Amino acid sequence: xxxxxxxxxxxxxxxxxxxxxxxxxxxxxxxxxxxxxxxxxxxxxxxxxxxxxxxxxxxxxxxxxxxxxxxxxxxxxxxxxxxxxxxxxxxxxxxxxxxxxxxxxxxxxxxxxxxxxxxxxxxxxxxxxxxxxxxxxxxxxxxxxxxxxxxxxxxxxxxxxxxxxxxxxxxxxxxxxxxxxxxxx
Amino acid sequence: xxxxxxxxxxxxxxxxxxxxxxxxxxxxxxxxxxxxxxxxxxxxxxxxxxxxxxxxxxxxxxxxxxxxxxxxxxxxxxxxxxxxxxxxxxxxxxxxxxxxxxxxxxxxxxxxxxxxxxxxxxxxxxxxxxxxxxxxxxxxxxxxxxxxxxxxxxxxxxxxxxxxxxxxxxxxxxxxxxxxxxxxxxxxxxxxxxxxxxxxxxxxxxxxxxxxxxxxxxxxxxxxxxxxxxxxxxxxxxxxxxxxxxxxxxxxxxxxxxxxxxxxxxxxxxxxxxxxxxxxxxxxxxxxxxxxxxxxxxxxxxxxxxxxxxxxxxxxxxxxxxxxxxxxxxxxxxxxxxxxxxxxxxxxxxxxxxxxxxxxxxxxxxxxxxxxxxxxxxxxxxxxxxxxxxxxxxxxxxxxxxxxxxxxxxxxxxxxxxxxxxxxxxxxxxxxxxxxxxxxxxxxxxxxxxxxxxx
Numbered sequence: 232x233x234x235x236x237x238x239x240x241x242x243x244x245x246x247x248x249x250x251x252x253x254x255x256x257x258x259x260x261x262x263x264x265x266x267x268x269x270x271x272x273x274x275x276x277x278x279x280x281x282x283x284x285x286x287x288x289x290x291x292x293x294x295x296x297x298x299x300x301x302x303x304x305x306x307x308x309x310x311x312x313x314x315x316x317x318x319x320x321x322x323x324x325x326x327x328x329x330x331x332x333x334x335x336x337x338x339x340x341x342x343x344x345x346x347x348x349x350x351x352x353x354x355x356x357x358x359x360x361x362x363x364x365x366x367x368x369x370x371x372x373x374x375x376x377x378x379x380x381x382x383x384x385x386x387x388x389x390x391x392x393x394x395x396x397x398x399x400x401x402x403x404x405x406x407x408x409x410x411x412x413x414x415x416x
Numbered sequence: 417x418x419x420x421x422x423x424x425x426x427x428x429x430x431x432x433x434x435x436x437x438x439x440x441x442x443x444x445x446x447x448x449x450x451x452x453x454x455x456x457x458x459x460x461x462x463x464x465x466x467x468x469x470x471x472x473x474x475x476x477x478x479x480x481x482x483x484x485x486x487x488x489x490x491x492x493x494x495x496x497x498x499x500x501x502x503x504x505x506x507x508x509x510x511x512x513x514x515x516x517x518x519x520x521x522x523x524x525x526x527x528x529x530x531x532x533x534x535x536x537x538x539x540x541x542x543x544x545x546x547x548x549x550x551x552x553x554x555x556x557x558x559x560x561x562x563x564x565x566x567x568x569x570x571x572x573x574x575x576x577x578x579x580x581x582x583x584x585x586x587x588x589x590x591x592x593x594x595x596x597x598x599x600x601x602x603x604x605x606x607x608x609x610x611x612x613x614x615x616x617x618x619x620x621x622x623x624x625x626x627x628x629x630x631x632x633x634x635x636x637x638x639x640x641x642x643x644x645x646x647x648x649x650x651x652x653x654x655x656x657x658x659x660x661x662x663x664x665x666x667x668x669x670x671x672x673x674x675x676x677x678x679x680x681x682x683x684x685x686x687x688x689x690x691x692x693x694x695x696x697x698x699x700x701x702x703x704x705x706x707x708x709x710x711x712x713x714x715x716x717x718x719x720x721x722x723x724x725x726x727x728x729x730x731x732x733x734x735x736x737x738x739x740x741x742x743x744x745x746x747x748x749x750x751x752x753x754x755x756x757x758x759x760x761x762x763x764x765x766x767x768x769x770x771x772x773x774x775x776x777x778x779x780x781x782x783x784x785x786x787x788x789x790x791x792x793x794x795x796x797x798x799x800x801x802x803x804x805x806x807x808x809x810x811x812x813x814x815x816x817x818x819x820x821x822x823x824x825x826x827x828x829x830x831x832x833x834x835x836x837x838x839x840x841x842x843x844x845x846x847x848x849x850x851x852x853x854x855x856x857x858x859x860x861x862x863x864x865x866x867x868x869x870x871x
Contacts (some may be wrong), residue, residue: 237771238858257650260799283586284593286646286659290581292797300791300795303827304770305763311823317649318823319801325767328857335861355652388593390656 242333243270245306248343251379252321254352256354259317260298263286265359266351267294272366273404274343274411282367284388289367292329298343301326342414350407357388365400374408423827424475427619431478436566437518441474443562444720445526445553448472451723455530455621457695457749462625462686463515467526469532472620476605480521481636483604484514487643487662492798497643503597504643508568513601516570519563520578521605521612525717529712530727531699538674539703544714547584551576552716581606596660600643604663608798610637610662610675618678621686629681632674640668647804647814660783663804666818673821676800688794690757694834697790698745698754705742706730736866738853740831755790755834758843766831772829772855776847779854780833788836 235399247266249260254305256266268289271278280291301307306326310319330337351359368384382397392400421433433441440446449469458465486492493504503509527549529536536546553559555572563570577585577594581602593656594602615634622630644663648654664672672822686692704710704821706727713719734746748754758780765772777791804812816823835843847854 241770257652259649260802261649282583283591285582286599286661287649292586294797296797297798297801299827300770300829303795303829304766306770307551309816309823311815311820313815314817315647315811316651316817317647317814318816325584332858332860335863356649356655357653357656 235349238329239336241301241304241306241326241331242270242329242337243276243278243340243344244294244301245322246322246330246337246341247306247348249326250344250348250397252319253353254348256348256352257316257355258319258321259356260320261311261356262351262354263298263320264290264294265356265363266347267291268363268405269341269351270343270347272370273348274342274347274414276340284364287356288363288389318337319392328352343411346410350410360389361396361400361402362394363405364392365397369401369404374405378402421849425471425478426623427475427616428478433474434560437477437522438518439562439565440522440559443558445556445559445587445716446470446523448720448723449525449528451725452525452528453531453724454617455625456692458625458689458692458698460695460749460752461691462627462691465621465625467620467624469528473522473525475620476524476612477521477775479616479634480604480605481514481518482638483612483641484517484601486602486638487641488514492642493737494642496658500658500660501597501600501643512568513597515566515568516574517578517601517604519566519570520601522574523554523559523575524550524579524605524613526550529719530703530722530724538700539707539710541711541714543589545584545587545588547580547587548586549642549714549716549719550579551588552714553719554579556716578605585661589793599659600662607662608800609803610641610672610800612835613785614800615675618675619684625686627686628674628679629685632677632678632714633671637664637668637671637675640665640671642806643828644804644806645812647812647817649814650773651766661804663806663812666805666807668707669805669819672815673805673819676822676825679800680825680828687790688828688830688833689796690760690832692752693792693830694754694757694790695749697792697834698748701745702731702734702742702749703727705745706734717830724817733839753837756837756840757832758789758835758840759833759847761829761831768855768857771858773833775854775856776851779836780843781851783846784839788839788843790834792830792832792834794828794830801825852869 248258248263251266256262267281270276280294282289282291305323306320308322308376312318364385368381371382378401381401386398419435421438423431425431432855452469454467454469454472455465481802488504488510498505503513510867527546529546554575563572577598578601582594582599603611605611618630641664643660646659646661731749734740734742735750759776761773780789801816803815805815805818806812
């Protein structure tokens with residue numbers, strides 16, 4: 232049975248979509264998936280989704296179901312785009328009304344959501360794939376693992392990412408992790 | 417001796433089978449599928465829907481092979497993808513993968529529990545699904561003998577990946593990751609958009625249930641399927657890496673729209689039929705009471721011995737014996753005394769509270785006793801509208817940018833409450849009077865609430 236925790240999850244997902252759009256993100260499902268992955272993994276927002284490595288990096292089938300539910304329930308709207316691009320997602324007025332009912336929850340997590348939106352908003356899916364996969368391998372090997380070892384694993388998972396880009400992405404993730412501590416995440 | 421065997425089929429006319437593949441069909445895990453209904457107890461609502469996983473699995477193999485042959489035909493592969501997928505240019509590899517694909521299509525449903533999907537989550541141990549059981553059967557000594565006799569010999573690990581797809585393979589421990597090529601082949605079988613599994617079940621379920629909703633031009637669709645670069649997800653991706661995925665030529669777009677609409681109507685009219693759904697719930701209640709420790713065994717040998725036949729016999733017996741475990745749900749199934757639909761999701765209620773069904777269920781339970789009600793909730797898990805289309809001018813586009821029906825396809829959801837038949841009128845009258853006070857917006861958080869927890 233649905234509980235208010237599900238309302239809170241919907242509030243966080245839709246708020247994240249709104250903040251991503253405000254930060255310049257295209258905000259299709261792929262962008263939202265990567266942002267929620269970073270939000271959950273790097274800033275410890277307890278959403279409980281399980282992610283696997285997929286075509287564009289970390290991906291959660293549970294989160295896909297929740298995004299589908301948000302669309303079915305009118306909290307997110309799919310906005311088709313001109314040829315040849317994929318659709319965007321937009322938080323609706325109904326989502327805004329939900330946000331207004333949950334000020335405590337959003338107040339607690341909004342600084343982290345803003346941090347993620349500002350960090351990822353300018354990236355397209357290729358950049359998001361690089362950064363989110365860098366975080367994924369860091370989680371897999373542990374933050375103490377050497378940079379070159381993490382870079383090799385990242386390249387193993389995503390051979391189209393150059394070694395130089397892999398190093399850059401891992402350094403960026405390490406930098407974001409440090410900034411997270413500064414915002415209390 | 418014949419090298420190929422032909423099996424007549426109401427959907428595909430003939431399903432062709434090689435000698436060594438017939439050994440797979442003759443194996444115990446595959447023969448078991450003769451006794452697993454494709455649509456569980458749906459035949460209690462649509463009497464013709466008595467078809468089994470056996471013929472569906474044969475149909476998936478036939479369709480998957482047709483798709484494979486079309487998308488790997490040399491003239492159908494864009495040159496830029498040949499470098500990324502070297503398997504396409506090596507005829508020995510291609511022949512070998514075709515064999516693996518057929519084996520995977522044939523065996524993708526081996527792990528199904530009695531009555532197919534009904535109640536799988538609740539009646540298996542955590543981390544176990546019908547996909548993990550399929551993987552166990554594919555790797556079993558009996559099936560390994562079948563694989564060992566094939567030429568070229570497929571590796572069970574490859575069959576498992578293609579049969580389960582990325583989502584199913586992620587359920588295995590250790591997790592299996594699929595390469596781009598393996599993902600394409602898995603999508604041919606179990607893909608969200610137009611996998612052979614989906615195409616076959618829509619056509620077959622529609623045929624047997626006697627409803628026309630599931631029909632679409634699958635010949636045209638298969639002929640226009642291609643391996644294509646993924647459509648750009650956003651403007652920044654224009655210069656990104658080429659990612660090969662399954663898509664279609666623009667000439668097949670109307671067939672793809674027809675498939676997706678067929679799927680939508682089949683879900684809303686047949687799969688989500690309220691009586692079918694409540695029979696699933698009663699079946700789950702029976703199994704929960706009847707099975708040892710309330711769960712299915714995950715031992716493949718025991719799994720082999722349990723089919724719809726054994727469960728149906730047990731239901732009949734329990735229905736006539738008030739002292740038998742599961743007597744009440746068994747009686748409801750056998751005598752058609754199932755719970756009746758009392759409340760179902762409406763756009764107006766969802767606008768007030770997405771958990772409207774849960775609120776109604778809780779309120780009715782408090783008033784009349786929880787045992788007199790059942791709550792059924794489901795949200796669509798896949799996203800079948802994301803695939804690339806090669807336009808007539810050669811450009812690749814997202815399907816949602818080209819097709820209004822695809823872009824506007826509603827998401828599927830169920831949120832229903834059922835009532836014990838004798839209580840229906842009283843409960844309905846009570847609910848009608850109090851509906852507005854029951855279905856209210858989510859509680860407003862105050863300073864006293866602890867964020868993130870249910871009050």
